[in-house]
Amino acid sequence: EAIEKGGYEHFMLKEIFEQPNSIADCMRGRLKANEGKLVLGGIHEYANALTNAQRIVIVACGTSWHAGLVAEYIIEDFCRIPVEVEYASEFRYRNPIINEGDIVIAISQSGETADTLAALELAKSKGAIILGVVNAVGSSISRITHEGAYLHAGPEIGVASTKAFTAQLTVLIMMALRIAHRKGTITESKYHELLVELESIPAKIKKALDVNDQIKEISARFKDARNFIYLGRGYNFPVALEGALKLKEISYIHAEGYPAAEMKHGPIALIDEEMPVVFIATRDSSYEKVVSNIQEVKARKGKVIAIVTEGEETINQIADFVIEVPHTSEALMPLVSVIPLQLLSYHIAVMRGCNVDQPRNLAKSVTVE
Ligand code: G6P
Secondary structure (H helix, E strand, O other): OOOOOOOOOOHHHHHHHOHHHHHHHHHOOOEEHHHOEEOOOOOOOOHHHHHOOOOEEEEEOHHHHHHHHHHHHHHHHHHOOOEEEEEHHHHOOOOOOOOOOOEEEEEEOOOOOHHHHHHHHHHHHOOOEEEEEEOOOOOHHHHHOOEEEEOOOOOOOOOOOOHHHHHHHHHHHHHHHHHHHHHOOOOHHHHHHHHHHHHOHHHHHHHHHHHHHHHHHHHHHHOOOOEEEEEEOHHHHHHHHHHHHHHHHHHOOEEEEEEHHHHHHOHHHHOOOOOEEEEEOOOOOOHHHHHHHHHHHHHOOOEEEEEEEOOOOOHHHHOOEEEEEOOOOHHHHHHHHHHHHHHHHHHHHHHOOOOOOOOOOOOOOOOOO
């Protein structure tokens, strides 16, 4: 087992550090920005159906559901196709509306999650075209779907999903860019800019991983906290949910993720000098709004840990701790901004003596309903 961990103390840490490579593997043979090449070989026969879809429904559970939320923003933004993201367990039990030509996409690391599988079977029986975004080759979901795209992220052993999440985002971004380019809902120059940017993501993640030591220090400061709040807006809202889930799963600290603007409708009541609030506050279209949200938390004496873009100057004056990540396009930011949150949950869990790779009560793949 020590050999399999490749010198890391836990599989989770190994998998976090593997991400520059797992994302490069995910894009290998699919993306070549200088040639303007972007292909997803696994989606071939249904490529037109996907491009012309009137509606896309995404079904997933857990971290994969968070990847689906990011996909909703990207597909609606670039492809102008309405997207609904459903918990598979809710979708399947509520007589969902599926119309001819609807596309249902399942996102699953294991390809074996019982609820996701059952949701797909239901959608298939109602005439939907079902596609899979799956890591485990030959898994049940990959077998029942009409077509799909594998993650090629390699086996993920840690129960808390890390490299599968970023590979899911990578595949979903490639899928959205393919659709948008075919449909003409994105300009040629924006398309090329995003291809180039996507190709640079492994290097940017590598850089984001440099914050590891700084995060250890922050973790030591907050390891005994009883609650955490994670806030973000736009593309970074699902990242806030994912950061909170990672912390709950492995450190057993209660954590909530919220859209930053919704804070006023509840979570703000929880804020006092004891409450750590993690903001994902990178430079994007909602940046100014997030800065005001940070001020609102500071006015109530909350402790702010902010994930910011390199070169940030304003938030440094307000937040208690700032963690810098490299700049990228707004739509690709979750790939980078999630990295410090994975590390934060990891180090806090280790410092609390938790079994990081096999947290209590959780399973890597939930094959019961
Ligand atoms: C379990 C795992 C999570 C995972 C979820 C969905 O809860 O512990 O890490 O996100 O199942 O799994 P899937 O394999 O369908 O992505």
